[in-house]
Amino acid sequence: MQRMVIQRIWIGLATLWVVSVMVFIMTAALPGDVAAIVLGQSATPESLAAYRAERGLDQPLVFQYFGWLGSLMTGDLGISKAGGATISSLIAGRLYNTMLLAAIVAVISVPVSVMLGLLAAMYPGTWIDRVLTFGTLSLISVPEFFIATFMVLILAVKLQWLPAIANISGDETYLELLRGLAMPLITLIIVVAAQMIRMTRAGILNVMNSPYIEMAILKGVRRNRIILRHAFFNTIGPIVNVIALNLAYLVSGVVIVETIFAYPGLAKLMIDGVQTRDLPLVQACAMIFCGTYVVLIILADVAAILANPRLRNPK
């Protein structure tokens, strides 16, 4: 068991390293550099050269990579090529905001969707199941920017109940924070919950076809008990993985929601970084996102192993 976890951590670290090389190469391959972007239309050859020399952009790429990797190991994320501020200071607040949003969404959506998924699986074919299936399928097919924009139009512009933007700064009261976060939260909960409900339902119904469930049915066990005692624990593996992927999405992939609500999160920062060719910033964000995925997937694996003795003792 311990060995398996350690093995997974090593695989995770290797993944991170491969990603670091890829991120570095790909960001370097982007056309135009930070000097050209920052100085924009008003760049002259001299001002470009001065800008590059000032920020060490004229050194060979390999040097830049190992320098970066070295300082990354020591926790130093470097200095933003664009603004001159340290990247950790740029990221800190943003990471907190992103985690805050992700955490609230997770706390609400995970239990609710697992329960709703179970409910749908317990009574397949009934009106509960149909309503849930219809609802989740419709919501999965509607893009999140549509949900978000539509809500802004109704709740902020027409009814003026909620603010149209969520540019939180850290010094608002809990009530203001809640009002500001309401719409991004609803949007994200809708998006991730729909998927998790579907997956829970499908996972359980899939297990319901296996021979040991048939055995339990023949033994005369009640259907609800079968689902909660036998089927659910065998489905935890796939469900936890879907949850992990959705949580990782909440950290890295919510850029649309962040843009529409002007929410100062990490994904938005990365896009800004790409626009200004601020490579160290893009790299740092990419590594954080990749790290989040790796950690969450390792946790999901461990949870799956704990829930399923068969995985603990492989043949």
Place this chain on the structure above:
Amino acid sequence: MTKSKDNLPTIDNVSVEDRVTIETGLRRGATRREVMSWLVASGATIAVAGSIVTSAKKALAATPKKGGKLKFASDLHGPSDTLDPGLNTSTIDYTRSRSMYNSLCQINDDLSTRPELAEEYSSNESVTEWTFKLRKNVKFHDGSNFTADDVLYTMSRHYGDKSTSTAKPLVADVKEWKKVDSHTVKAIMSSPNADLPVILGTPQFKILKDGTTDFQKSVGTGPFVTTEFKPGQRSLHKRNDHYWRDGANVEEIEIFAITDKVARTSALLSGDIDLMQALDPKAIRQIESTDGVGIWSVASGAYFGICAMTHTSPGNNPDFVKALQYIQRREKIVKSVLKGQGTVGNDHPINIAYGADHCQELPQRTHDLDKAKFHLKKSGITSAELNVAEVGPGMTDICLLAQREAQKIGLDLQVKKVPNDGYWGAIWMKTPLNVVTWNMRPTANVMINLAFAPDAPWNDTLWNSKRLGKLLVESRGVTDLAKRHEMYCEMQRLISVGSDEFPPSGMVIPAHRNYLDAKSDKIEGIGRMPLGSLGGYEWPEFAWRTDA
């Protein structure tokens, strides 16, 4: 219910010249009846005239109220946001700098200047030496006194190989900044320049404290003290209570950006922000039909251009360029693409917003397919590829319109859409046919010098007119207004029409766009200086809330 929602025009809707006439008239004591009769005489209905006069009187009568908070959303921000004026390149930067610093001279709505940190300034006869007498009793936010050393330090940042200033070329003709005494500085020119005060009023020349290298702190003399600055997130500016003149009206300004234009408009409509930069022309109707908000549109010299590079085919063929100019449906572009928020262009950059330097004598080029066909035939060119990025709102539509007109004269104009990302480095000035947008510059001379001078690094079409170069330099030393106008007229003719010996610049400039922004009706005191968004970023010191 505000008057503007009756869909009658207000003083904000009339042309620049008409507005000046009306406002001056009212200020000088003309009665409502008199002003209305002028308007009716020039073709307005009674209702329209009444609405205009009412709104004009209201605007004049209002006295600013103190207090309140103002939220401004720009369209772009990011980690590269900076409070270093020398590196400022975006509206959000300029606005922050305007609230935190002062300039030596301040630019008026008509592009003349008035004293700011320099209480007096004058040049010698030949305009080779400018003397600036600095205001005393001005203090920086940290309490230190403002002196000539601060000016010298600020200016030194715009010179030398190590300078990353984006406005370096603008002051290249100042040979030396000299301290005369603690509150007097002299600019010794290498060549005459009558426009120096206007140039010093532009954003990059905000006055810093001597020795400033850390721009995270608030180190200006300006009407607001920056209390929080998070690049790409937001900044807060508190009213400076020790300001050297009247001072700001609002207590606090919050500046940030909402990059999504729909989201930005929604935020204004829902009342979450008070001022927004860069309104999508498509949203004009939505804004105008909603109570409590309105558009803020200021005619400016900012322009859209199609650049035909003059060193290569097809741009090196003047007949091809002429064909391209004659197929432009200028009126339609202003009406449909810019939704009325612009003025027609005459294939040179100096429109009416530049005031006296605009050449009204130059005939306006119109849509003329016969002439276009004639020139195209003469050029022998039948197809061309135009690289288009949406460098300004409407650029692509302008090119698509040109493509349709080109078909009518037998020109296969392929419009190739390219991403904005990396456009300035890879496409602009590199491909034979491309597009450009320029913001208005403080003077006609600076504008032409930046984009048309023979040695200009940003000469859009690599056009080389020695004559224009000579006129540019000579006109800077001319103080006689009639002679100056004549010289500027010749420059505009050279760019647009060319001369007998030299072809024109290869620029097609079908339209100038207004700065189109929007604001809550609760905010007053936004100016009309045409050099940038929301009255040339000048508003922080003067804006006020009607509900304060």
